[in-house]
Each structure stands twice: as C-alpha cells, then as structure tokens.
Amino acid sequence: MRKVACIGAGMTLFRRRLQETPKEMCWEAARMALDQAGLEIGDVDAVVFGSAPDAFDGIHMKGENVLDACGGIGRPYVRVFTGGGTGVFSPIAAYWHVASGLFDCVLVVNEEKMSSCQPHPQSVFGHIWDPILDRPLKPNLVWIFAMEMNRYMTVHNVRYEDVAAVAVKNKRNAVGHPCAQLADPHITVEDVMNSEVMAWPVHRLDISPPSDGASALVVCSEEFARTHRIESPVWFAGVGWNIDTTFWTDRDLYFPEYLANAAKIAYKQARITDPRRQIDFAEPYDPFDYKELHHMEGLGLCKKGEAPRLTREGVTQRDGDLPTCPSGGLLGVGNPIAATMGIKVGELYLQLSGQAGQRQIPHEVRTGVTNAWGDLMQFSSVVVMRA
Amino acid sequence: MRVGIVGVGVVPFRTVTPEYSWKEIMYEAAQRAYADAGVDPRADVGSFVTCAEDYWEGFGIFDEFTPDQLGAVLRPACTVTGDGIHGLAQAMMQIQAGLADVVVVEAHSKVSDLLTYAGVVHHAFDPIWNKPLGGHPYYVAGLEMDAYLRASRVGEKACAAVVAKNRQNALTNPRAAHGSKVTPEDVLASPPISAPLKDLDVAPLADTSIVLVLAAESRARKLAANPVWIRGVGWSSDSPWLETRSWTTAAYAAMAGKMAYAQAKIRNPAKEVEVAEIDDKFSYKEPQHLEALGLSKKGSTANAISRGDFDIGAKLPVNPSGGSIGCGNVIEASGLHRVAEVVLQLRGEAGQNQVDHPRTGLAASWRGIPTATGAVAVLGVGR
Numbered sequence: 006m007r008k009v010a011c012i013g014a015g016m017t018l019f020r021r022r023l024q025e026t027p028k029e030m031c032w033e034a035a036r037m038a039l040d041q042a043g044l045e046i047g048d049v050d051a052v053v054f055g056s057a058p059d060a061f062d063g064i065h066m067k068g069e070n071v072l073d074a075c076g077g078i079g080r081p082y083v084r085v086f087t088g089g090g091t092g093v094f095s096p097i098a099a100y101w102h103v104a105s106g107l108f109d110c111v112l113v114v115n116e117e118k119m120s121s122c123q124p125h126p127q128s129v130f131g132h133i134w135d136p137i138l139d140r141p142l143k144p145n146l147v148w149i150f151a152m153e154m155n156r157y158m159t160v161h162n163v164r165y166e167d168v169a170a171v172a173v174k175n176k177r178n179a180v181g182h183p184c185a186q187l188a189d190p191h192i193t194v195e196d197v198m199n200s201e202v203m204a205w206p207v208h209r210l211d212i213s214p215p216s217d218g219a220s221a222l223v224v225c226s227e228e229f230a231r232t233h234r235i236e237s238p239v240w241f242a243g244v245g246w247n248i249d250t251t252f253w254t255d256r257d258l259y260f261p262e263y264l265a266n267a268a269k270i271a272y273k274q275a276r277i278t279d280p281r282r283q284i285d286f287a288e289p290y291d292p293f294d295y296k297e298l299h300h301m302e303g304l305g306l307c308k309k310g311e312a313p314r315l316t317r318e319g320v321t322q323r324d325g326d327l328p329t330c331p332s333g334g335l336l337g338v339g340n341p342i343a344a345t346m347g348i349k350v351g352e353l354y355l356q357l358s359g360q361a362g363q364r365q366i367p368h369e370v371r372t373g374v375t376n377a378w379g380d381l382m383q384f385s386s387v388v389v390m391r392a
Numbered sequence: 393m394r395v396g397i398v399g400v401g402v403v404p405f406r407t408v409t410p411e412y413s414w415k416e417i418m419y420e421a422a423q424r425a426y427a428d429a430g431v432d433p434r435a436d437v438g439s440f441v442t443c444a445e446d447y448w449e450g451f452g453i454f455d456e457f458t459p460d461q462l463g464a465v466l467r468p469a470c471t472v473t474g475d476g477i478h479g480l481a482q483a484m485m486q487i488q489a490g491l492a493d494v495v496v497v498e499a500h501s502k503v504s505d506l507l508t509y510a511g512v513v514h515h516a517f518d519p520i521w522n523k524p525l526g527g528h529p530y531y532v533a534g535l536e537m538d539a540y541l542r543a544s545r546v547g548e549k550a551c552a553a554v555v556a557k558n559r560q561n562a563l564t565n566p567r568a569a570h571g572s573k574v575t576p577e578d579v580l581a582s583p584p585i586s587a588p589l590k591d592l593d594v595a596p597l598a599d600t601s602i603v604l605v606l607a608a609e610s611r612a613r614k615l616a617a618n619p620v621w622i623r624g625v626g627w628s629s630d631s632p633w634l635e636t637r638s639w640t641t642a643a644y645a646a647m648a649g650k651m652a653y654a655q656a657k658i659r660n661p662a663k664e665v666e667v668a669e670i671d672d673k674f675s676y677k678e679p680q681h682l683e684a685l686g687l688s689k690k691g692s693t694a695n696a697i698s699r700g701d702f703d704i705g706a707k708l709p710v711n712p713s714g715g716s717i718g719c720g721n722v723i724e725a726s727g728l729h730r731v732a733e734v735v736l737q738l739r740g741e742a743g744q745n746q747v748d749h750p751r752t753g754l755a756a757s758w759r760g761i762p763t764a765t766g767a768v769a770v771l772g773v774g775r
Contacts, residue, residue, distance in 0.1 A: 006490045026520070058452040065447035065515035068473050069763045072632050079647060081627045082765070083478050086471040088453040094470060098482065104489035107655075132452040244491070248459045248469040266466055380456040 009103045010230045010238035011096070011354045011390065013042030013223035016347030019186045019339030021120040022217040027062050028074035030219035031116045034347070035075055038112065038221035042235065049223075050108040051081040055095030055115040057088060057342035057379070060129040062118050075114040087246070087386060089292065089379030091115065091343040094386040096350045097244045099224040104241075109229040116219040117341035126215045133381065135251065147212065151204035153258040153382055154295040158206065160259040161310030163298075165206055169197035170316050171294035172210050172336050178323060179333020181363030184347070186339035187214055197294075211294045216339035220347025222354070237358035242372070243275030243389040253381045264303030264376060264385035271374075272305070275389040280305040280374070284389070286327065286356065286366055288349045288375035291334040300376055301329065303385065328366045331356060349375040350388055357392040395484045396612030396619030397771070399429025399605030400732050405569035405598040405720040408504040412599075414449065418500055419461040421601035426463070429605040429615055431494060433463030437605075438492025440469035443479040443499035443724045447512050450505065462498060462603075474627075475499075475757045476602065476728025477767035481625045487608045494611055499729075500601035501722035509597065517762050522634055530594065532761050534586025536639050537676040541588060543640035544683070548588055550694040551675040552579035555592050555717055557703060558672060562714025564744035569598040569720040579675070593675040598720020602728040604735075620735045623752070623770045624658070626651025630764035637764045642677075645684035645756055648768040653686075656770040658752075661686040666750035667737045668708060669730035671758040671766065672715040681756055682710065685768065704745060712737065712745045727757030731769055738773045 015037025017030050025033075031054075039045065052075050059067040068084030075082070087094045092115060099111040119126040127145055134140040157163065172192075179188035192210075200210040230238040247267035249256060256262075268280070277283045289300035298312035306327060307315055315321055321329035332338060332352035335345055353373040355361040376387045401424030403417055412420070426433055433440075442458045451457065455471040458464065468491075472479045476499035483495040506512060513529040541547060553576045562571030574592060582591040605615075612619040628647035631637040649661070658664050668687060672678040679697065682688040687708060688696055696702065702710035713719055713733040722729055734753035736742045751773055758766040 059446045060452050063515070064519060065512055066445055066473070066759070066763065069516065069629070069632050069759070069765060070518065072629050072765075077629050078631050079628065079643075081481075081648075081651065082629050083482065083627065084473045085482070086453075086473050087455050098470075101482070101485045101489040101491060104491075105485035106488060107485060129452050132450075133456060135457075246468045246470060247466060248455075248464060250460050250465045251457050252460070263466060267468075270468065380453055383456065383459075 007104050007106060008227040009100050009224060009241045010227065011222055011224055012230055012235045012238050013038040014347065014351040014354045015041060016184050016220035016351060017218045018184050019216040019218040019341055023120055027116050027118045028071050030217065031071045031074035031114050034219035034221040035112060035114050038223050042223040044223060046076040049076060049110050049112045051102055051111045052077045053095050053099045053102065053111060053113045054082065054084040055091040055343045055346065056084065057091055057117055058129055060132065061122050061126060063121060071116060076112055087379050087384050089342055090377045090384040090386045091379065092345040093349050093375055093377035093388055094246060096222055096224065096346060096388060097246060097386055100241050100244050103224055103226050110225040113222045113224060114219065115343040115346040117344045118217045119215045119341060120217050147204045147207055149382065150293055151207045154206055154293065156258040157295055157299055163313045166194050166198065167313035167317050168295045168298065169194045171297045172197045174322060175291060175330045175334040175336040178331055178364065179337025182333045182338050185333055185337055186216055188333060188337050207293065213292045213335035213340035216341040218339065218341035218344040220344045220351055222346065222350060239354045239357040240391050241388065242391045243271035245270030246386040248380065249383040251381060253383060258382065260309060261299055261303040261385060263383060264300060267385045267387045268304045271387040271389050277389065281307060284372050284374050285370035286331060286373050287329045288332060288352050288373065289329065290349065290376050290378045291330055291336050292340050294336060296378065297330060300378065304374060304376060324367050331364050331366055349377060353390045357390055393488050394609040395487050395606055395622045396609060397604055397622065397735050398607050398612050398616040398619050399425040399431065400735050401425030401428060401603040402567050402732050403601045404567045405600045405722065407569055407598055409599040414500065414502045415457065415461040417502060417599065417601040418498060421603040422462050422498065425603035425605050431605060431615065433496065437494045437496050438468065439486050439495045440464040440467065441479045441483050441495065441497045442471050443474055443476050444471055445473050445724060447515060448723055462496065475724055475726065475759050475767055477731060477755065477757045477769050478627055480728065480731060480769060481627055481767065483606050484622055484625055487606060494605065494607045497604045497606065497728065499725035501599050501725045503597045503723055504599050513761055529761050530589065531586040532634065533674045534589040537589050537674065539639035540676050540680050544693065545691050546679045546694045548580060549576060550679065550697045551593060552576035553697050554672065554675045554678045555579045558711050558715045558717040561704060561712055561745060562718025565714050565719065568714040568718050570596050571714060571718055589674065595673045595716035595721040598722050600722045600725055600729065602725050602732050604728060604732065618739060618773060620738045621772050623772045624652035624655030625769045627767035634762060642680050642684040644764050644766040645681050648766050649685040652768040652770045658770060665708065665752055665754045667712065667734060667747045667753040668710045669713060669715065669733045670710055670756045671726065672711055672717050673721050673758065673760055675717065677758065678710065685756055704747060709747045712747055723760065727755065727767055730755035730757060734771050738771060
C-alpha cells in the first residue's frame with residue numbers, strides 16, 4: 006500500500022468569532038496549511054471537509070456552503086461526518102483518498118462555528134437523541150457525560166482530584182499554544198474542584214469550552230513529498246474507526262469498547278503490539294478531563310483504571326515518560342468540535358516534525374497516537390503517526 | 393485493484409411509508425442486499441458508509457443512528473454527507489487503500505416525514521446573500537432551465553418528452569412510485585412552478601432505502617458469479633455561489649464524468665456507454681447532464697429526444713428505470729438508486745425494462761437545489 010504523509014497543518018485562533026463567517030475561517034486555516042507545505046491550491050487534487058452538526062452554523066448541507074473557501078471548486082470534494090469523532094476522522098478519509106492511489110495530494114479542512122447558535126450551542130444537542138426513548142427526558146450532553154464519568158470513577162474507585170489534575174495539566178500545557186482559548190499557567194486542582202458543579206460530578210472546569218475555529222492539513226503520497234522536496238513529512242502508520250450501538254443506555258459506560266476496537270485496527274496496521282512501550286506520546290480526545298483517562302485506557306496506553314495513577318505520578322506531563330495532550334488539548338485550547346483536528350492530528354504532525362515550538366516535548370519522540378470521540382458516546386477514530 | 397458490486401438491496405419507492413421508521417426502512421434494504429450478496433454483516437463486512445444529511449433526517453449528528461439496523465455495531469462505520477455515489481467512491485477507496493475487503497454503502501430517503509421540505513431546502517441557501525430573498529427554492533431550477541433552454545437548442549417540448557418517457561418507463565418498473573401515462577402535451581399544459589419550469593417537469597418526492605455491497609476483486613469473485621465492476625468513479629463541484637456558477641452547462645457533471653472516464657479508459661462515451669441512469673430531478677436536467685457527460689452532442693439533443701434515441705430499445709437507453717421523474721426524487725439516495733438500476737441492467741435482472749445485453753453502464757447524480765455538485769460512476773461486466 007502507498008505510504009501517506011502529512012506535510013502541513015494550519016489552525017485559526019479558537020474563540021467566539023462573531024466577525025468571521027465559516028467560509029472565512031476555512032480559508033484562513035487552509036491557507037496556513039498550504040503555506041506550511043509550500044504549496045498552492047493548484048497542487049491539490051482533492052479536498053476533504055469535516056464538520057459536526059449542521060445546526061451549529063444553521064446551514065443545511067454545510068459542506069456545500071463552504072466548499073469554495075476550502076478550495077473545492079472544480080475538484081473532487083467530499084464531507085465526512087462522524088459527530089465529535091470528525092476531528093480525527095476526516096484525516097482518515099484523506100488517508101484513504103491517497104492510499105487508494107486515486108489522488109496524490111489532498112487538503113483537509115475542518116470547521117466549526119458554535120457561537121452563532123443562541124442562546125448556547127448546547128441547545129443544538131437537544132436534537133441528537135432518540136425521539137421516542139430519550140428526547141422526552143430532555144437530556145443534555147453534560148448530563149449524560151456526568152453519568153459516564155460517575156460510572157468510570159465508581160468502577161475504578163477514582164478520586165475526583167485525580168480527574169481534576171488532567172484539566173490542570175492541559176490548561177497549563179496550552180500556555181504555549183498561539184490559538185488557545187483557556188490557557189492558564191496558574192490554575193490548580195483546587196480551582197477545578199471549587200468551580201461550579203454543572204451535573205455532579207462534572208464541574209465547570211472539567212469541561213472544554215465551546216468555540217469557533219477551523220483547522221487544515223495537507224496529506225500526500227510519498228512520491229509527492231519527494232518531488233516537492235518536503236523536509237519533514239510525518240507518516241500515517243495506522244488508522245482505525247469504530248461505532249457502538251445507538252442504545253447507549255444498554256452499555257457499561259466505564260470502558261470505551263468501540264475505542265479499543267478502533268485502536269486494535271490502527272495498531273495492527275502500524276504493527277504495534279505493546280502500545281505503552283511503542284508509543285512515545287498521545288493526544289487523546291479530552292472534551293472533559295475524565296475523557297483523557299478513559300481514552301488512555303481505551304487506547305491501551307495503560308491498564309483499565311490505571312490512567313489516574315499515571316496522571317498523579319506525572320507520567321503524562323510534557324516531560325514525563327508518556328506525554329499526553331502536550332498541545333493543551335480541548336480543555337486548554339478549546340473545543341470547536343471538528344476543528345480540534347488542529348490540536349489532535351495537527352499536534353502529532355507538529356511534534357513529530359519538531360515544529361511544536363514552546364510545546365515541543367523535550368525528549369525525542371518518534372511515534373504518536375491520537376483519537377477523537379463522538380456521536381452518543383459511541384464512536385471513536387484513531388490515527389497513529391510516525392516521524 | 394478492481395472493486396465489484398456483489399449485492400443490491402432496494403426498498404420499492406413509495407410516496408409515503410408510515411409503517412416504516414427510518415431505521416426500519418434501512419434495515420429492509422440492508423437485509424435484501426446482504427441476502428443478495430450472501431454476506432453476514434457482523435462477520436464479513438469490514439466497513440459501513442451511510443450517506444445522509446442532518447437536516448433531511450431531522451437530527452443533529454444523524455451518524456449516531458446508523459449502526460444497529462445495518463449490523464454495524466462495534467464495527468467501522470461512518471457518514472458521508474453527500475449523494476450515494478459520493479459514498480460509493482469513499483467505499484471504493486477504502487477497499488483500494490486496503491482498509492477493508494467488503495464495504496457496505498447505504499443511502500435512504502424518508503422525505504415524507506418532512507413537514508417543510510421547501511423550508512429545509514431553503515436552509516441550504518447562502519444565509520447572507522440568497523436566503524433573505526425568500527421564495528420557493530425551485531425558482532433556482534426555473535432560472536437554470538430558462539438559461540439552459542436559451543443557450544441550447546433544447547426546447548420545452550423536448551423536456552416534456554423526457555417526462556413522458558421517464559413516467560412511461562416507470563410504469564413497468566416494480567420499484568417506481570410515479571409511473572403514469574403522461575403525454576408531452578400534458579406536461580406543457582401543467583401549471584407553472586417558476587417559468588419555464590412546470591409542475592410535471594419536477595420529479596415528485598419518494599421514500600426508499602438502498603444498500604449496495606462492494607468487495608475487492610478476489611472477494612467479489614467468490615461472492616458473486618457475475619460481479620459488476622466499478623470501472624471508474626468521479627465527483628466534482630462547481631461554485632456554491634448561485635451568482636458565479638455556470639448556468640447553461642452542468643460543469644460539475646462534465647468534470648466528474650472526465651474523472652470517471654479517465655479511470656474507465658473511456659474515450660468516446662456516446663459510443664461506449666450502453667445504458668445510462670442520469671439525474672433528472674427536473675426534466676431539463678436530463679438533456680443538460682447528457683450533454684455535459686458527452687453522451688449527446690450539444691445542439692443535437694432535442695432531435696435525439698424526438699427521434700426516441702434514449703428510449704428502451706434504442707442505442708443509448710437513458711433512465712430505463714424511470715429515473716427520478718418516474719421513480720421519485722429520493723434526495724441523497726438518488727445516486728445510489730441510479731447505480732443499483734445500472735447494476736440490475738448489467739446483470740440482466742431489470743425485468744420488463746431490460747436493455748439488450750449492456751456491458752457498460754453509467755450512473756450520474758446531482759445533489760439538487762441549490763448545489764452544483766455531482767458524481768458519476770461507470771460500471772461494467774465481464775473482463
């Protein structure tokens with residue numbers, strides 16, 4: 006199979022961006038990624054777009070609306086959609102565009118604009134439920150994630166301060182990120198523990214902030230990277246994705262089995278048999294602090310229930326043995342759903358090509374893994390990359 | 393690596409389907425396709441692709457609601473927010489990339505559930521420049537029809553003849569919902585929607601679900617005696633701006649066709665394609681797409697239509713199934729429906745609508761108002 010590389014990444018500031026349209030944010034991110042790769046849109050054969058619910062932007066067929074800003078006019082353009090998992094899924098779609106042999110260079114653009122949703126983007130999540138079984142209960146995402154967090158903490162007897170430590174680590178890591186929305190060099194576990202309870206045990210600072218933003222990647226074949234003299238391509242080593250049943254109430258939420266399946270597929274392709282030893286750093290999806298722990302376990306980076314201990318012992322700090330969310334993650338940089346590609350696959354690219362600046366992991370890293378998580382706590386996409 | 397289609401499941405089109413939920417209609421199509429291909433989704437299928445848009449479904453994140461009824465629980469599955477042929481292309485690339493051996497593609501329409509179809513279409517207009525203008529969104533089709541008729545030698549009569557042909561073809565297609573005896577005069581006399589577009593020029597809506605099973609060459613040969621090969625697939629978009637796109641020619645179809653023909657090594661489509669299922673969500677779209685795809689020469693399409701060159705039994709039967717006008721407009725499932733009909737033709741299983749032993753067929757889709765996006769698949773049997 007053809008080798009596939011990432012050769013450029015771009016992302017906009019993550020903020021409430023009322024002044025810009027979705028098109029403008031897409032263009033900005035796409036331009037940055039092309040600039041980093043030293044390419045023009047004419048070098049691109051196809052475009053993949055990723056975005057989460059259309060209702061955020063309030064535009065039906067959102068992908069069609071922004072296609073000009075993504076360089077989609079006159080070339081094959083497609084939007085893929087796996088809810089919150091889109092941030093790591095659209096790069097996978099770009100991977101198969103190139104690996105299939107059909108295209109040499111593919112631009113991926115992910116965008117989300119949540120601020121135009123009034124009074125709060127959470128209201129869009131009122132329409133993601135089974136209309137008969139769930140919707141009459143008027144649930145919201147914080148409510149169901151609180152159930153998952155509680156289940157996880159109960160099964161493994163996890164202390165809340167060990168979960169809060171993840172929020173502290175990521176918000177501090179985000180200090181070096183130029184796009185960050187909630188970086189805080191002085192935040193402490195007490196700050197998180199004393200923040201407002203949203204739905205017990207979820208506190209306000211356990212949650213990543215809604216945001217607006219866009220990110221982009223340039224993905225190409227080995228030959229394209231060589232002929233265009235790309236200096237430090239980063240290679241896709243394995244990809245995987247998996248979905249569980251819609252009936253989330255029928256599952257034991259303490260462990261993400263769908264993620265373990267997705268990781269198994271990706272690791273098989275990447276020839277990884279012992280992820281804890283063979284993977285140097287991770288960017289697990291962290292929209293809530295407990296999700297980083299949950300995803301580390303799903304990714305097989307530690308045993309079930311072991312992630313809080315690794316966090317407490319500093320193993321997941323940027324200078325630890327298994328740096329985790331060195332970007333600052335969604336908790337620190339922000340959570341414009343699909344656009345988090347920039348801090349997940351984008352961060353793998355920057356770290357592995359040595360371009361992460363202030364956020365660069367101090368020791369040498371050669372293999373990284375990332376995942377995103379979406380739908381009704383049921384989907385995960387996984388990408389393993391190598392320098 | 394060649395990719396073959398080894399299973400087809402189509403739920404017959406109906407104007408309303410109150411006895412089915414969206415899950416049940418998907419389940420029905422999936423069951424038919426899996427039985428046709430002889431596969432167990434839980435053991436044999438490596439990946440599932442659903443083509444859906446949130447607004448059509450009435451959900452945020454419709455992707456959540458896809459796995460159970462397809463047998464995709466705890467397996468790789470995703471949504472492509474595009475036409476069925478966009479989904480087909482992704483499935484084909486997944487196989488060629490070595491990510492899966494067998495991939496399932498699903499697309500459906502439960503458009504009868506929509507209380508405000510026009511309102512949903514309206515939400516796809518640019519929110520700043522076009523949506524505030526109001527009006528029924530089909531005015532865009534009226535404007536485009538007017539531009540196309542002026543630029544080509546195709547007249548309203550030729551468009552009316554397309555409607556009569558497709559409605560007639562649908563009468564003998566057991567999967568069609570809108571077959572009827574309609575004369576071109578009936579079409580011309582039907583009430584105007586947005587001049588020159590008239591009521592009968594518009595494909596009426598319908599519900600369905602379509603599932604196809606795709607397999608890598610070696611698997612396809614084991615699963616089917618006569619797999620239908622995807623010889624080429626292309627997809628492309630013109631400008632999303634109404635103000636800057638081509639109104640007279642379907643540029644997206646021309647670009648998508650070029651890409652698919654290059655893969656299929658087709659130099660002269662008008663001679664090599666033996667059966668075509670082409671987007672006809674509005675009557676004028678059929679001749680416009682035929683010209684863009686090189687299946688009919690610009691300037692001679694109207695004569696070809698009046699001679700019956702695109703009828704069943706002629707050299708290039710177009711929409712022998714009845715197309716969207718005869719079967720029904722099934723929104724994102726339209727492209728996959730066209731592929732399914734071509735597969736049945738190439739297998740010789742199209743019943744009374746069977747074309748004489750075709751070996752190469754073409755399916756072309758358009759995502760509808762207000763997009764300028766389309767996709768093309770070239771299919772073949774034999775070597």
